[in-house]
Amino acid sequence: MNETPPPGPVLADFSDSIGPMVVKELRQGLRTRSFTWAFLFVQLLLLIFMTGGFTESSDSRDTAGSFWFLLQVTLLVVMPLRGLNALNAEVRNNTMELIALTRMSAWRIVSGKWLALMSQSVLLAVAVLPYIVIRYFFGGMNVVAELILLFVVIGLSGVVTALMVGLSVVSNFLIRSFFTVPAVVLVFRFLGESVYRVSRGDGLAPFNLGLWAWIGILPAAIYLGYYLLDMAASRIAPEAVNYASRRRISGLAVFVVSLVVAHGWAVSGALWIPFLFFGLFAMDALSEHPPMVASVDEPFRRHPLGAVLRIFLAPGWWSGTFYVLLLSALTRIAAELAPSVWMNSGISPGGEMEGLVLAFTASLLTPLAVMLLSRPSHPQPIVSYCLTAIFLGAIAVSLMPLIERGDLSELMMLVMVIPPLSVFSILSQSLESDTLTWIRFLQTVMIILSMVVVFWKKMRVREAMAASRREEATL
Amino acid sequence: MNPPPLPPLDPPPVPAIRVEGLCRQFGKIRAVDGLSFSIAQGEVAGFIGANGAGKTTTMRILATLEYPTSGVAQIMGTNVMDYPARVREMLGWMPDNFGTYDNMTVIEYLDFFARALGYRGKERRERVDEVMEFTELNKLHDRLINKLSKGMGQRLCLGRALIHDPQVLILDEPAAGLDPKARVELRHLIRILAQEGKTILISSHILSELGEMCDTLIFINAGKVVHQGTAESMKRHGLETAVVQVGILGDPARLEQWALMSPQVKYLQATKDGAKLEVADGSPQALAALLRRLIGDGIEVVDFRREERNLEDAFIEMVGKLDREGGGR
Numbered sequence: 001m002n003e004t005p006p007p008g009p010v011l012a013d014f015s016d017s018i019g020p021m022v023v024k025e026l027r028q029g030l031r032t033r034s035f036t037w038a039f040l041f042v043q044l045l046l047l048i049f050m051t052g053g054f055t056e057s058s059d060s061r062d063t064a065g066s067f068w069f070l071l072q073v074t075l076l077v078v079m080p081l082r083g084l085n086a087l088n089a090e091v092r093n094n095t096m097e098l099i100a101l102t103r104m105s106a107w108r109i110v111s112g113k114w115l116a117l118m119s120q121s122v123l124l125a126v127a128v129l130p131y132i133v134i135r136y137f138f139g140g141m142n143v144v145a146e147l148i149l150l151f152v153v154i155g156l157s158g159v160v161t162a163l164m165v166g167l168s169v170v171s172n173f174l175i176r177s178f179f180t181v182p183a184v185v186l187v188f189r190f191l192g193e194s195v196y197r198v199s200r201g202d203g204l205a206p207f208n209l210g211l212w213a214w215i216g217i218l219p220a221a222i223y224l225g226y227y228l229l230d231m232a233a234s235r236i237a238p239e240a241v242n243y244a245s246r247r248r249i250s251g252l253a254v255f256v257v258s259l260v261v262a263h264g265w266a267v268s269g270a271l272w273i274p275f276l277f278f279g280l281f282a283m284d285a286l287s288e289h290p291p292m293v294a295s296v297d298e299p300f301r302r303h304p305l306g307a308v309l310r311i312f313l314a315p316g317w318w319s320g321t322f323y324v325l326l327l328s329a330l331t332r333i334a335a336e337l338a339p340s341v342w343m344n345s346g347i348s349p350g351g352e353m354e355g356l357v358l359a360f361t362a363s364l365l366t367p368l369a370v371m372l373l374s375r376p377s378h379p380q381p382i383v384s385y386c387l388t389a390i391f392l393g394a395i396a397v398s399l400m401p402l403i404e405r406g407d408l409s410e411l412m413m414l415v416m417v418i419p420p421l422s423v424f425s426i427l428s429q430s431l432e433s434d435t436l437t438w439i440r441f442l443q444t445v446m447i448i449l450s451m452v453v454v455f456w457k458k459m460r461v462r463e464a465m466a467a468s469r470r471e472e473a474t475l
Numbered sequence: 476m477n478p479p480p481l482p483p484l485d486p487p488p489v490p491a492i493r494v495e496g497l498c499r500q501f502g503k504i505r506a507v508d509g510l511s512f513s514i515a516q517g518e519v520a521g522f523i524g525a526n527g528a529g530k531t532t533t534m535r536i537l538a539t540l541e542y543p544t545s546g547v548a549q550i551m552g553t554n555v556m557d558y559p560a561r562v563r564e565m566l567g568w569m570p571d572n573f574g575t576y577d578n579m580t581v582i583e584y585l586d587f588f589a590r591a592l593g594y595r596g597k598e599r600r601e602r603v604d605e606v607m608e609f610t611e612l613n614k615l616h617d618r619l620i621n622k623l624s625k626g627m628g629q630r631l632c633l634g635r636a637l638i639h640d641p642q643v644l645i646l647d648e649p650a651a652g653l654d655p656k657a658r659v660e661l662r663h664l665i666r667i668l669a670q671e672g673k674t675i676l677i678s679s680h681i682l683s684e685l686g687e688m689c690d691t692l693i694f695i696n697a698g699k700v701v702h703q704g705t706a707e708s709m710k711r712h713g714l715e716t717a718v719v720q721v722g723i724l725g726d727p728a729r730l731e732q733w734a735l736m737s738p739q740v741k742y743l744q745a746t747k748d749g750a751k752l753e754v755a756d757g758s759p760q761a762l763a764a765l766l767r768r769l770i771g772d773g774i775e776v777v778d779f780r781r782e783e784r785n786l787e788d789a790f791i792e793m794v795g796k797l798d799r800e801g802g803g804r
Contacts (some may be wrong), residue, residue, distance in 0.1 A: 016599075020590035024583070031578040055739065094574035097540050101563050102591035236557045239542060292542060295557040375503060467545070 006102055017451035020104060020113025022119070022279045029120055034082055039124060042074050046131050064141060065195050068149070072191045075157040077184060083164035084180060086113040087232060088135060090173060096236060106237035110229050114158075116164045121157050129406040136138030149194060159225045160187060166228030169235045173382040179389060186363050220273055223254050224280075231284050234315075235382070239291040242299075248323055253282045255327055263338040270347050275360070278331065282364040283389070287371075287382035290461055317368055317381070318458045328361040351436035352426055358443040359422035365450035367390065372457045392427065396420035403430060417442045489552035491643050491674035492537060493515040497546035498698075506532040507543070508698030514676060514691070516642075519669045519683035521692040523676040524795055529698040530678045531571065534647050537676070538568040550643055571648040572800050573628050575621045582607070582616040585634060587634075592639045602638055610634040610664065626657030633664060641797040644668065646677040650684065662688060681780035682786035694790070696797050712787045717757030721769065722778030732749065733772060740765070 015023045029035055049066045067448040087110065091098035099109055132150075135141050163183055190231045196264040225248065234243035255277050300306035300314060312323045331421055335357065339349035347353050367388035371381060397416055403412065403425050413435070416422050422439045425431060432438070483568045499507040502636045503641070507529040524530050535541040536548050539559035544641040548555045550562045585606055589599045610630040615623070620631060629649055638642060650658045658681070665688060669675060672722065679685050685692060686706035693701040694709065703711055721730060730750040734742035739761075743751040754765055762781060769776050784792070 016590075016595045020587055023590065024579075024587040025582055028578045079499055093576070094570060094572055095576065097570065098568075098574060098588070099537065100540070101566070101594045102588060103560075103564075104591045235655060238539065240557060241560050293556050417803060464544075 006310060009043065017456075019108055019112045020102075020361055021099075021109055022116045025113055025116030026119060028047070029082075029116055032082075034078075035120055038074055038078050038227060041129065042124060045070055046128060050134060053438055063135065064146075067131065067135070068146075069191070071150075071188075071197045072123070072153055072195065072439045074124060075121050075153050076160055076191060078158060078189045079124065080119065080160040083113065083117050083161050084176060085170050086117070086165045086403045087168040087236060089168075091236075093341030100236065100238070100434050102126075106233040106241065107230065110165060110169075110233040113160055113168075114229055117157055117161050117165070121161070122154060124376070125154055153194075153265065155221065156187070156190065156464070157222045162225035162228045166232040169179060169232040170386075171380055172387070174390075176358055178386070219272075220254075220258060220277075223250075226449070227251065227280065227284075234288075240293045240295050242286055242291075242296050243313050244285070245299075245313040248285060248313050251277070251284075252323075252326070255281065256330065259330065259334040262322070263334060263341045270341060274334075277392065278327050278360070279364065279474075282320075283382070283385065285323045286317050286364065286368040287385040288316050288320060289381060290318055290458075292465060317372075318454065318461075321365060321368065324364055324385060328357055331360075332357050347426070348430070351433055351440070352431070355431075355436050355439045355443065356423065356426045358440055358447065359419050359426065362443040362446040362450070363389070363392070363419035363423055365454075366446055369453040371449040372453055376457065392418055393420045396424055400424050400428070417446065418444060419446055481579050485718060488516055490514060490549075491518065491551055491649070492520075493547070493552075493678060494533065494537070495547040497533065497536065497548055498511045499529070499770040499799070500542065500544045506700055507546075508701060509546070510695065510698060510701055512700050513614050514614065514674060516674055517672045518691060519665075519675045519677070519689045521690060522676055522695070523680075523682060523685060523790065524678075524695040524775060528695050531647055532698075534568075534645050534676065534678065538566060538645050539563055540568075543761070564639065565642050567639070567641035569632050569636045569644070569646045571651060574634040574781055575628070576621075577621060579618055579620055580617050581612055581623070583630050584620050584631065586732075588635050589638050593754060594638075600733075606634040608625070609637065609667075624657075626653050626660070629653060629661060630664070633661070642673045642674060644673055644677075646675065648678055648680070650679050650681055658684065661728055668725065677755045677785075682790055686786045686802035692786075694793065696794065698769075701793060701797065706786060710786060711757070715755070715757060717754045717762060718743065718782040719762065719765070720746065720778065720780045720782055721752060721753060721776060724775040724777055729774060731767070733774060737768070751782070 046067065049063055052063075087096070090099065091449055100106070102289070104112075132143075132146060133139075136143055158182060164180065170176055227250075230243060234241075234247065237243055254276060258274040258277055262274050268349050296315060297310070300310040303309060310319065312319055312326055332354070335349070335353045339353070342349060342353050347356055367385050372379070372382045372390045374388075375384045399412075399415060399418070399421055403421070416425070416435075416439055422443055426436075426439070482603050490515040492512075494513065496513050496802060497507050497510040497804050498505065508528075510529065510533060520529050522534065522724075531577065532541060536543050537550060537555060539555050542556060551559050551565050553565070555562045574610055579587075581605065585603045586599070589602050594602050607616060610633060612627070612630060620628070623631060623793060633646075650661055651667075653661060662684060665675065669688070677685065677689070686709075689706065691704060692702070692706055692709050693700060693789065723730060727745055727747075727749050730752070731742050731745070734740045735749070739754075739755045741753040743753050754761060766776065769779075
C-alpha cells in the first residue's frame with residue numbers, strides 16, 4: 001500500500017540554487033497588491049486594446065502605441081518605483097540588522113533585492129509576449145524592431161530599478177525625490193519618443209545612434225546600475241568590509257574609458273557621460289564615513305604601493321578628496337589632448353574649459369567642507385552632503401537670471417564664489433576673459449579652502465583614532 | 476630520581492564575552508563610559524540598569540551592530556570590530572523590538588534566515604524543524620508573522636537567533652511586553668538553553684526573573700559597571716548593617732530591654748512575638764554571634780531570620796544612592 005507522506009511544512013529545494021534574498025523577495029513580492037494589481041491591470045488593458053484594435057475601423061499603429069505606452073509605464077515607472085523603499089523599509093522595520101547578522105554580504109542583500117524586482121518585471125514582460133504574437137498575425141508590425149525595443153525597455157528598467165534600489169538606502173525623502181524625479185522625467189522622454197516612433201512603424205529608429213554611441217551608452221548604463229547597487233551595499237555593510245576601494249578602482253577605469261569614448265564620439269553632448277560619472281563618483285567618495293576599524297587598513301599596509309594607493313582608494317571622505325582631484329586632473333588632461341570635443345559642446349579650450357573643470361571640482365568639494373563643519377557626525381553623510389549640494393545649486397539657479405541678463409556687477413562677481421553658479425555661467429554663455437580669470441581664481445580658492453577644512457578634520461579624526469588605539473593597547 | 480614532569484596546565488578558558496574599557500559616544504552623550512566586565516563560557520548573565528544606562532548600546536556593540544568609540548569587546552576571544560563576520564557565526568542576537576515582514580509566514584521567515592546563514596536542502600529543513608519544535612511554533616508554521624501575538628513573535632525571534640546554534644546568545648529585553656504566561660514560557664526556553672551550556676547575556680527590567688535565571692548579574696549605571704556578582708551579592712550590595720527578625724517565647728518587651736544593653740544592636744520595631752533588630756555588622760559571623768548572645772542571655776529564641784531585600788529594592792536603592800552621589804545622568 002502506498003503511504004502518503006505526512007503533511008508538513010516541506011519547502012522545495014530548487015530554490016537553493018537561487019540567492020536567499022531573491023527567494024524571500026519573490027515570495028513576498030509576488031503576494032503584494034502592487035504586483036498583483038499591476039499584472040492584472042496590464043493584462044486587462046491589453047485585452048481591451050487588442051479587442052478594440054482589430055476592428056475594421058481601427059489603425060494598427062494606434063494599437064502599437066497603446067501597447068508600448070502601457071508596457072513601458074509598467075516596466076519603467078511602476079515596477080522600478082517599488083524599489084524605492086527596498087532597503088529603507090528593512091531599516092525602518094528593524095529587519096536590516098537581523099539580515100546583516102547572517103552570512104549574506106551587503107552586496108548579496110542589495111543585488112538580491114534588485115534581482116527579485118527585475119524578475120517580477122521580466123515576468124510581466126513575458127506575460128505580454130502573446131499579445132505581440134497576436135499583433136504579428138494581424139500584420140502591420142516590425143517583429144525584430146519591437147523585440148529589440150522590448151529588450152531595451154527591460155534593460156532600461158534594470159538601470160532605473162538599480163537607481164531606485166540604490167537610492168532606497170537614503171533615509172531622506174527629499175534626496176530620494178531629487179534623484180527620482182529627473183530619472184522619471186528622462187524615462188518619460190524616452191517613453192514618449194519610442195512610443196511615437198513605434199506607432200509610426202519606425203521601429204528601431206530612435207536607437208539609430210551609431211557605433212560609438214552604443215559603445216558609450218550600453219556599457220555605461222550597465223555599469224551605472226552596478227555602481228548604484230554597490231554604493232547602496234557599502235552603505236549597509238559593516239565598517240570592516242571595504243567595498244569602496246574596488247568601486248573606486250572600477251570607477252577610475254570607467255571614467256577614463258568614458259573620456260576616451262566621449263572624445264571618439266565627438267558630438268555635442270558627448271561629454272555628459274564622463275561628467276555624470278565624475279559627479280556620481282565624487283558624491284559617493286566624499287560622503288563616506290572614514291572607517292575607525294584597523295583591519296580595513298591591513299591590505300594597504302601589506303601592498304608595496306599601499307601607502308600611495310591608500311591616498312586615493314581607502315574608504316572615507318579623506319581619500320575621497322584626493323580621488324576627486326585625480327578625476328579632475330584626468331578631465332583636464334583629456335581636454336588638453338582633444339579640445340575639439342569641448343568646442344563641439346560649446347566650451348572653448350583654455351579659459352572656459354579650465355574654469356569649468358575647476359568650478360565643477362569646487363562644486364563637489366565645497367559641500368564636503370560645509371558638511372564637515374556643520375554636521376560631521378551625521379549618521380548618513382550622503383544626506384548631509386547632497387542637501388548642501390542641492391542648497392548651493394538652488395542658490396546658483398536663483399541667481400542665474402541675473403547672470404544671463406549680463407548683470408556682472410561687483411556684487412555678482414563676488415557671488416561667483418558659489419561654485420555651481422560658475423559652472424552654470426560658463427555653460428550658459430560665453431564669458432569675457434577677465435570674468436573667466438576671476439572665476440578660475442575664486443574656484444581655486446574654494447578648492448584650497450575645502451582642502452584646508454578636510455585636512456583639519458582629518459587631523460582631528462586621526463587624533464581620536466590614535467587615542468582609541470592607545471587605550472586599546474593598554475587594555 | 477627526578478619526579479615525573481607535571482602535565483601542562485590547560486590554559487584558562489577564554490571568556491565567552493569580554494568587555495574592557497568600552498566607550499561609546501553619541502555626539503556629546505557618553506552612552507557607555509569605560510565599561511568592563513567578562514562572562515565565562517556557559518554562564519547566564521543578567522544585564523540590568525535604568526533606562527539609558529547603556530545596556531542596549533553595549534549589547535549592540537557586542538552583536539557587531541554598533542562601533543565603540545574606544546575599548547575592546549570580544550566574543551569567544553574574537554574582537555567584534557575587526558572580525559564581525561567571525562563573531563556573527565558564534566552569536567545569536569535577539570533585539571528588543573522584533574521586526575516583522577509583510578506577506579511572510581512563520582516557516583518562510585525561519586527558512587529565509589536558515590538560507591541566509593548558509594544552510595542548504597535537507598540540513599536547512601532539519602534546522603528549521605528543530606527550531607520550530609523547540610519554540611513550539613509548528614502549529615503556526617503557515618501563519619503570517621505580522622499576525623502573531625507578542626509572545627509568539629518573541630518565540631519566533633528567539634528561534635531565528637537559534638537557527639545556527641550559536642554558542643553565545645544576547646537577548647535584549649526578551650520579556651518586555653509579554654503577559655505572565657508568555658514570560659514563564661520564555662523563561663522555560665531560556666533555562667533549557669542554559670542547561671545546554673550556552674552563554675547568555677540577557678537584559679530585563681523584571682529583576683526577580685533575572686535573579687532566578689542568572690548565575691551573575693551585571694548592574695550598570697551611566698555607562699559604568701556598578702556591581703557584578705550573584706543575585707544574593709546584589710541584594711546585599713552596599714549593606715553594612717543587617718536587619719533580623721527575632722521571635723521569642725514570653726514577653727517581646729524583653730527584647731527591647733536586651734537591645735538597649737547591646738551596643739551593636741538597634742531596636743527597630745516590635746512584632747507580634749518579638750522584634751526587628753538592626754545589627755551594625757551584617758556579616759554571617761556577627762549574626763551567629765548575636766544569636767549565641769541572645770540564647771546565652773536566656774532569651775528563648777524561636778525564630779531568627781535575616782530580612783533580605785528583594786532585587787527590585789536593592790536596585791532602586793543603588794540607583795537612588797548613585798543619583799544622590801551624582802553618579803547618575
